[in-house]
Amino acid sequence: MQTQIKHKHSTMTSTFPTISGNNNYVHPHFLLFLSPPPNINPLYSLRDPLFMHPVVADMGSNPIPGTSVYPLHRSKTIHLVRHAQGIHNVAGEKDHSAYLSQELFDAHLTPLGWQQVDNLHKHVHASGIIDRVELVVVSPLLRTMQTAVGTFGGEAGADGTNVPPLMMENAGKSNRPAISSSKCPPFIAVELCREHMGVHPCDQRRSISEYKPIFPAIDFSLIENEDDVLWKADVREKNEEVAARGKKFLDWLWTRKEKEIAVVTHSGFLVHTLREFGDDCHPSIKSEMGTFFNNCELRSVVIVDKSMIGSDSSTTDFPGKIPSGADVPSDTAAT
Numbered sequence: 662m663q664t665q666i667k668h669k670h671s672t673m674t675s676t677f678p679t680i681s682g683n684n685n686y687v688h689p690h691f692l693l694f695l696s697p698p699p700n701i702n703p704l705y706s707l708r709d710p711l712f713m714h715p716v717v718a719d720m721g722s723n724p725i726p727g728t729s730v731y732p733l734h735r736s737k738t739i740h741l742v743r744h745a746q747g748i749h750n751v752a753g754e755k756d757h758s759a760y761l762s763q764e765l766f767d768a769h770l771t772p773l774g775w776q777q778v779d780n781l782h783k784h785v786h787a788s789g790i791i792d793r794v795e796l797v798v799v800s801p802l803l804r805t806m807q808t809a810v811g812t813f814g815g816e817a818g819a820d821g822t823n824v825p826p827l828m829m830e831n832a833g834k835s836n837r838p839a840i841s842s843s844k845c846p847p848f849i850a851v852e853l854c855r856e857h858m859g860v861h862p863c864d865q866r867r868s869i870s871e872y873k874p875i876f877p878a879i880d881f882s883l884i885e886n887e888d889d890v891l892w893k894a895d896v897r898e899k900n901e902e903v904a905a906r907g908k909k910f911l912d913w914l915w916t917r918k919e920k921e922i923a924v925v926t927h928s929g930f931l932v933h934t935l936r937e938f939g940d941d942c943h944p945s946i947k948s949e950m951g952t953f954f955n956n957c958e959l960r961s962v963v964i965v966d967k968s969m970i971g972s973d974s975s976t977t978d979f980p981g982k983i984p985s986g987a988d989v990p991s992d993t994a995a996t
Contacts, residue, residue, distance in 0.1 A: 734975035735966040737914060740790060740923040741931060742781070742812065743954035745774035747804040749863035750956065765863040767803045769833040774804070777957035778811035784959070785812060794846050795919035800926045801850040801884060802866050803833045806876055808957065809848060809925035815841030825877035832875035842878035846923075849880040852891065853910040856927035859897035864927075865889055900933050907934025915970040928954050 749768035752759035759765065770778070785791045791813060799809040810827040817838045827848060828840040842848075850872075856864045866872075866889045869881050898906075907930060914922060931954050939947030954960070 731965045731967070732975065733977060737919075737964050737966075738793075738921045738961060739914065739964055740785075740794065740921075740959055740961050741954075742808065742923060742925045742959045743928050743931060743956060744770075744800075744802075744804045744808040744925060745777040745781075745811075745957040746771050747774060747863070747956075749861075760861045760863060763862050765861075766865060767867050768863040769803045770807045770835065772836075774808075774956065775811065775835065775837060778808055781808075781812045781957050781959060790923075790959075790961075793921045794923045795921055796917065797846050797848045797923045797925065798851050798854065798914075799848060799879065799924075800855045800930075801852060801869075801872065801881065802855065802864070802927075805925050805927065806850070806872070806879060807833055807835060809923075810840045810876065810879070811837075812925070812957075813845065813848075813923055815843045815845050817841075827876060827878045829875045829877065845878075847880065848878060849883060851883055851910070851913070852885075853906055853913060854924060854926040854930055855891070857898050857900075857903050857929035857933075858891055859893045860895070861897070865892040903930060903933040904937045906930075908937065910934070911964060912970060914964065915966055 747768040747770055749760060749765040751771060752762065752765060785794075794813060797809055797813045799805050807828070814827040817840055824841070824843050826839045827842045827845065828835075828837075830839045831837065855866070858864055868888050869884050870887060872879070873881060911934075932951060936951040939950045942950075950962075
């Protein structure tokens with residue numbers, strides 16, 4: 662009987678190719694480790710240095726297969742960002758009941774929050790993320806849009822062009838200069854990635870007509886309602902409802918053509934969504950995915966389409982067939 666081994670980076674815990682539940686999307690790593698092929702003695706294969714790894718050794722007599730292979734064109738890289746510190750975070754840490762205060766309606770960033778944004782802006786440039794991101798998706802609340810444009814937007818101040826800026830000067834009491842949209846990926850606001858909705862005024866959005874003048878280059882065309890009809894003063898979303906909304910959001914990402922996307926959203930949305938995944942991973946990986954995000958934290962994940970939601974086309978695959986012309990036997994063509 663073939664012995665099957667799992668490496669610490671494996672994303673499978675059930676017998677290949679079965680995947681449990683609906684966890685069809687999120688993998689924090691995209692590495693390939695193969696079980697010993699059937700024509701190799703499993704005892705010999707266990708001498709390979711890979712199988713001497715302490716994580717493998719701890720599995721005792723019940724090794725788990727480590728294979729996880731997916732076509733590249735059925736994967737996307739998603740950079741998940743929680744918004745920077747908002748005024749509601751400061752108030753809520755002192756007194757949780759402050760989240761009920763109407764004074765925190767659609768909370769904006771604090772001065773410290775803007776410092777966090779500046780640091781993340783430097784990171785995405787130094788790491789090269791900014792050069793790869795093709796789209797920025799943002800929750801349509803003030804703190805997330807401020808974080809998004811400050812992180813992935815252009816230079817501060819007027820850029821001398823007629824292109825609308827991402828953010829106007831002092832938008833949302835920011836005391837910041839305008840932020841250029843020049844040489845930036847497109848920005849689009851999406852309600853599906855909003856924070857846990859209801860009861861807390863800080864999670865209620867303004868009307869779209871209030872946002873458009875201060876964030877001119879953000880695309881609000883996917884927002885169906887002018888006013889916030891989703892937020893209820895007396896009903897707060899259940900955790901499982903947030904998670905279901907998160908899965909729907911991941912499905913929506915597969916309707917997009919972009920392969921590398923930044924998403925600027927909220928801690929509650931992120932944690933309840935990500936905790937729905939990882940049951941087919943090593944426990945340490947599931948734990949890593951399900952931990953709360955710090956303010957302005959960025960984590961990169963890979964989502965995988967195993968349900969034929971996305972495109973069938975690949976931009977990197979090559980058929981490898983013989984060039985057109987007179988038929989030539991394969992063994993001759995290879996010489």
